Each structure stands twice: as structure tokens, then as C-alpha cells.
Amino acid sequence: MFERFSLKNDLKESIGYYRDCASLFPHHRLADDALFALGSIFSDKLDDNNRAAKYFSDIVTRYPQGDMYSRAAEEMKKLSSAYDIALPQSMISETNHKKLxxxxxxxxxxxxxxxxxxxxxxxxxxxxxxxxxxxxxxxxxxxxxxxxxxxxxxxxxxxxxxxxxxxxxxxxxxxxxxxxxxxxxxxxxxxxxxxxxxxxxxxxxxxGVARRSTPSNSKSIKELLKPNINHEQIIIFKDQKKRSIVSSAKAGNTLDSGIPSGPELSLAQQLGLGVGKIVIDPGHGGKDPGAIANGLKEKDIVLKLAKRLAHNLEASLGCEVVLTRTKDVYLSLEERTAIANGNNADLFLSLHVNAHSQSSVHGLETYFLNLSNNPEAMRVAAYENATSELQMSDLQDVLAHIMKNSKINESSRLAHTVHTTLVRGLNNNDLALKDLGVKQAPFYVLIGAEMPAILLEAAFISNPLEAKKLSSDLFLDSFAVNISQGVKNYIESNSARLNLQALQ
Ligand SMILES: [Zn+2]
CATH class of the missing domain: 2.60.40.3500 (Immunoglobulin-like)
Known part of the structure; x- marks a missing residue:
């Protein structure tokens, strides 16, 4: 009737009859035919592919021996590839998914x-x-x-x-x-x-582009990403500052024109620093203790260090600091990078402690993300990535193409400045560590970071003398102060560079 007169009511009525047939007489030889008719009506006449798929997959699941099976399975395949509708499980297990x-x-x-x-x-x-x-x-x-x-x-x-x-x-x-x-x-x-x-x-x-460009963008991600830190001190100048530096530099003016001044401004603002937010990442945590030796766990040391460093950075730079974790909890490496990106951080510092099978090995090294052919650097990266060294060589190929837009040069400058400041500062405080230099390696936690990012291997937990240092508050305090000073030096050298550009 519907095909002849195109009246909606006729279509409705036929749907009713087919449904009754399939549900009241499920064992009748026409029950699956009724379901097939329903599927065809919903897909061809009503353009409701999800409902249609329900009927076809009913046939596939309930009447696998019936004469409508192969036609229904055919329809399901079509719907599945055209509209992203899941196939019934029986159709999938049909293919030997052990091979998949x-x-x-x-x-x-x-x-x-x-x-x-x-x-x-x-x-x-x-x-x-x-x-x-x-x-x-x-x-x-x-x-x-x-x-x-x-x-x-x-x-x-x-x-x-x-x-x-x-x-x-x-x-x-x-x-x-x-x-x-x-x-x-x-x-x-x-x-x-x-x-x-x-x-x-x-x-x-x-x-993407935020729907609302409110200054509190980072709030929502903070909640979502649960970086669970509640620092009261929020920097005021964040974005505006960065923009004013860039725009005045572009315009060829001196930087002074874009920089607000006044007694309420923090030192950082008066200095014209372009860093508003820093994410610190204490490595490991929870079920992942990191390196263990001499009665110490890496996860505990780096958390202590991160808290001190956060305090120091806030105090000396007046910037906002977010920790990827403030407690002994597990976070995946990918999540740590996501916290830095999601917070639109300006710098990312990942803190770790080194370990070696030979307890005599000691010293401080600082890393930034890059390909590497240094076996010792690859060993450290493999350990921090929780993967085998064999896998690391495959990774180099993957990295080669995603590295293009990463901030290698900036990260290298940050690594060198922080490292040098740290080595020098600890010397002055009589807490000297052997200088193992700045190195590069593919650390997962740094991959995809959109800001200058470094990873510190503070000292060797496996070396008894350094383990002793790592458990002393005096050392951790000095370490934090000097990293903070290193970050400050980096930012100031940036400002100086921008100043130069502006004057040229
Ligand atoms: Zn580590």
C-alpha cells in the first residue's frame, strides 16, 4: 500500500505487522524474513541506519541457519563501513580474530x-x-x-x-x-x-581554538587533568606580557613601550620576562618507584625536589607553577606531557634521579629531546621510558618525523643554561657534583611537548655518596635554588635576545 500510495500510515502499519510476526512467532520460518523486511524499511524508506542495523544484526545473531542470514550479513557489512556501525560479535568472531x-x-x-x-x-x-x-x-x-x-x-x-x-x-x-x-x-x-x-x-x-578565550582557560584542564596542585600565587601578566614583547619587537620599538610598570608589578614583570607558567614533572610515582638504591626511591626524592623547586620558582620569578603530581601517584608518561600542553605552559622541567649498575658512577646530567647515538644516553632514556634499548632504535625512525616542529634549539639552550648554573651553584655551596654535561636522547615524556622542555638526572641514587646527598635537605634546597636560578638566567638571556632584536 505504501509503495502504491506513499501514505506514511501504511508504512507504519506494515512495520507493526512485521514486528508482531517476528516477536509473536519467533520460531516461524518467516520470522527472519519479517526482520529483514523491517531492516530494509528502516534503511531504504526511513533512512534510519542504526535501527536498520539492529534488525539485520538480529537476524545474524538469532537466525544464523536461516535463509536470510547471508543477505543480512551483507547489509551489515555495508552499513558498518558506510556509517561506522559496529558489526555483531558473531560476525567478527567468524574471522579468526586471534590473528588480529x-x-x-x-x-x-x-x-x-x-x-x-x-x-x-x-x-x-x-x-x-x-x-x-x-x-x-x-x-x-x-x-x-x-x-x-x-x-x-x-x-x-x-x-x-x-x-x-x-x-x-x-x-x-x-x-x-x-x-x-x-x-x-x-x-x-x-x-x-x-x-x-x-x-x-x-x-x-x-x-584547536578555545570557544571562550577567557584568561582562566587553564582552570578546566587543571580539573580534568587533575594536576592536583593548589598554588595561590597566580601570575597576572601571562599572555599579555608575551604579546607585548612580540608586538613591540615586530614594530621595531624598544621593549619599554610594551611593558607596564608600577609598584604592584612583580620583579618578573618589571624585568619583562616572557614566562608565565612552568610545569614541573617529578618522575615516576605510585606503582612505579623509579630507581631504588641505598634505601632511597627515585619517586620520593624527585617529589621533594619538585616541591622545593616550585616554591623557589614562584618566589623568584613570580610565575605560576603546576606540578604534574603532588602526591605519590602513578601517571603515564604521555599524561605528563599532556598536562604541560594542556596548561599552555611556557617551560617543562622533568625531574629524575639516575642509577647505574656500577655504584662508582656518579654525577649530574641534563637532557633535551633529540635523536641520539650516545649509548649511555640511550640507556638512560630506555630506563626512563620503561622500554628496552632494542625498542629505542626503532623509535629513532618514528622520532625523525615528529621532531620537526619541536623546540630543539630552545630546549637545548634551556638545558645548557640550567645545567651550567646548577653545576656552578652547587660548587659554590660545597655540594659539588661531577659535571656529566648536557645530552640528548629520545625521552617519551618530552615527546610532543610544545614548549622548551628538559629532563634532569639529578645525581646517581646508586652511588653511596650521592645517595647521601640526595637524602639531605640542604642538598635538595640548594639544588632547587640553583635550578630556579638557571631558569631565571635562561629567561633573562631570552629577554636580552629579544631586546637586541627590537633594537636592530
Ligand atoms: Zn626516572
Whole structure:
């Protein structure tokens, strides 16, 4: 009747009859035919593909021996690849998914203008990504397809995010051998995708434009990312300051024109420093103790040091400091970088303590992110990355292409300035450490950091003399004061450089 006269009521009535047939007589030989008719009506006449998929997958699941099975399975495959609808489990287990790599639940950190998404898998996977434009009501989407992969039905629920840049994350078995992760995105200005080995994971970094550009942008990410620090001192000049320096430099004026002055201003402001926020990352924590030796744990030492350093930086630079952790809790390496990016930090300092199988080895070294052919540096990076040295050589290839936009030169300058200041300062205080120099290596925690970033290996916990130093408050205090002085020197040399540029 509907096909003849196109009256909606006729269509409704037929749906009613088919439903009755399938539910009242589930064992009748026409029950699956009725379900197929329902599926066809919803997909062809009503354009409701999700409902249609429900009926087709009902046939696949409940009537695998029936005559409608292969047609229904065919329809499901079409819907699945066109509309990202999950296949019924029986269809997936049909293909021997033991051969497939398991994609694990997606994790994310999101703020209003930055998101990091991590997708882990049971082994290395070939993946490809595509960015889709906004269509109709659908937002922009970035999707990543994992080849020869399988995802447990349990993990196929969409994850609503909505507070930040990301609206939601959808994961599904797109075809029998492809898992698709779709990110619905509020806005996107750039993105970066790379993978890290052991365990294999794909990292997606997305930058977008905040909907509301309030100065308290960082608040929401703070809550989301739980950096759980509550420092009262908030810097006032943060963004404005940076802009005024840049704009006056561009205009060829002296810097003075852009810099506010007055008795309320902090020393940092009067000096025209362009650093408003620093993220300090005490390494390890919780279930990950880091290096252990001489009755000490790396995670405890670096946390103590980080708290002292935060205090010092706030006091001497008047800037805001965020700690990635303030307690003995576990954080993944990717999360630490996400906290720095999500907070739009100007500098990122990761604090660690070194260890060596030979207890005589001692000294202080400072790292920045880069490729390396120094075996000792690679050994340290492998340890801090919690991965094998073998995996590290594969990583070099991955790194080569994601390093392009990282701040290598700035990070190198920061590393050298902090390191030199620290070595000199400790000497003056009679707490001297052997100078092992500034080195470069691929540390996971520094990968993707959008600001100058360094990693300090403070001293060797495995060396009895240095272990003794590391457990003394006097040493930790002096260490913190000198790092802080190093950061200040770095910032001042930056200002001097900007000044020069402005005058030229
Ligand atoms: Zn460490």
C-alpha cells in the first residue's frame, strides 16, 4: 500500500505487522524474513541506519541457519563501513580474530584548546588517519583506522568528552579487520599523530581554538587533568606580557613601550620576562618507584625536589607553577606531557634521579629531546621510558618525523643554561657534583611537548655518596635554588635576545 500510495500510515502499519510476526512467532520460518523486511524499511524508506542495523544484526545473531542470514550479513557489512556501525560479535568472531591485533580502550586528556588521545594495542599496528570536514549536524571528525585489528564489543561504547576540544570519541569494528577510532572535534587547527613502542600506542595531539578565550582557560584542564596542585600565587601578566614583547619587537620599538610598570608589578614583570607558567614533572610515582638504591626511591626524592623547586620558582620569578603530581601517584608518561600542553605552559622541567649498575658512577646530567647515538644516553632514556634499548632504535625512525616542529634549539639552550648554573651553584655551596654535561636522547615524556622542555638526572641514587646527598635537605634546597636560578638566567638571556632584536 505504501509503495502504491506513499501514505506514511501504511508504512507504519506494515512495520507493526512485521514486528508482531517476528516477536509473536519467533520460531516461524518467516520470522527472519519479517526482520529483514523491517531492516530494509528502516534503511531504504526511513533512512534510519542504526535501527536498520539492529534488525539485520538480529537476524545474524538469532537466525544464523536461516535463509536470510547471508543477505543480512551483507547489509551489515555495508552499513558498518558506510556509517561506522559496529558489526555483531558473531560476525567478527567468524574471522579468526586471534590473528588480529587487539585495540584497547582509548584514553584522553582534553582542555578547551588542546587534547591528547592515546590508543593502545596488543602489538604494533599499521594505522592511517583522515580528517573529515563538518557535514550538516556532524562536527569535524578525525578518524584513525587500525588495520588487521579487533576491538572487544565491551569497548565499543562512545566516550562523551564534551568539556573540551573533543566532543566524543567513538570506537568501532568498522570492517571485519579494521578498527576505527573517530574523534568528534569542536575545532581543530593542527594535529599530530605518532606511535610509541612497547607497549605499542598511538598518540594523537590536537590543537584547536578555545570557544571562550577567557584568561582562566587553564582552570578546566587543571580539573580534568587533575594536576592536583593548589598554588595561590597566580601570575597576572601571562599572555599579555608575551604579546607585548612580540608586538613591540615586530614594530621595531624598544621593549619599554610594551611593558607596564608600577609598584604592584612583580620583579618578573618589571624585568619583562616572557614566562608565565612552568610545569614541573617529578618522575615516576605510585606503582612505579623509579630507581631504588641505598634505601632511597627515585619517586620520593624527585617529589621533594619538585616541591622545593616550585616554591623557589614562584618566589623568584613570580610565575605560576603546576606540578604534574603532588602526591605519590602513578601517571603515564604521555599524561605528563599532556598536562604541560594542556596548561599552555611556557617551560617543562622533568625531574629524575639516575642509577647505574656500577655504584662508582656518579654525577649530574641534563637532557633535551633529540635523536641520539650516545649509548649511555640511550640507556638512560630506555630506563626512563620503561622500554628496552632494542625498542629505542626503532623509535629513532618514528622520532625523525615528529621532531620537526619541536623546540630543539630552545630546549637545548634551556638545558645548557640550567645545567651550567646548577653545576656552578652547587660548587659554590660545597655540594659539588661531577659535571656529566648536557645530552640528548629520545625521552617519551618530552615527546610532543610544545614548549622548551628538559629532563634532569639529578645525581646517581646508586652511588653511596650521592645517595647521601640526595637524602639531605640542604642538598635538595640548594639544588632547587640553583635550578630556579638557571631558569631565571635562561629567561633573562631570552629577554636580552629579544631586546637586541627590537633594537636592530
Ligand atoms: Zn626516572
Amino acid at each position: 591485533t587487539n585495540v584497547l580502550p582509548v584514553k584522553y586528556w582534553s582542555s578547551e584548546d588542546y587534547s591528547r588521545v592515546i590508543i593502545k594495542a596488543s602489538g604494533p599496528v599499521t594505522y592511517s588517519a583522515q580528517l573529515l570536514e563538518k557535514t550538516g549536524d556532524a562536527p569535524r571528525r578525525l578518524y584513525i583506522d587500525f588495520q588487521n585489528s579487533y576491538i572487544e564489543p565491551l569497548y565499543r561504547r562512545p566516550v562523551p568528552v564534551s568539556d573540551g576540544l573533543l566532543q566524543q570519541i567513538r570506537t568501532g569494528q568498522n570492517t571485519q579487520e579494521t578498527v576505527r577510532v573517530v574523534l568528534d572535534i569542536e575545532s581543530i587547527s593542527s594535529y599530530k599523530i605518532f606511535s610509541l613502542p612497547d607497549p605499542f600506542r598511538v598518540v594523537v595531539d590536537i590543537r
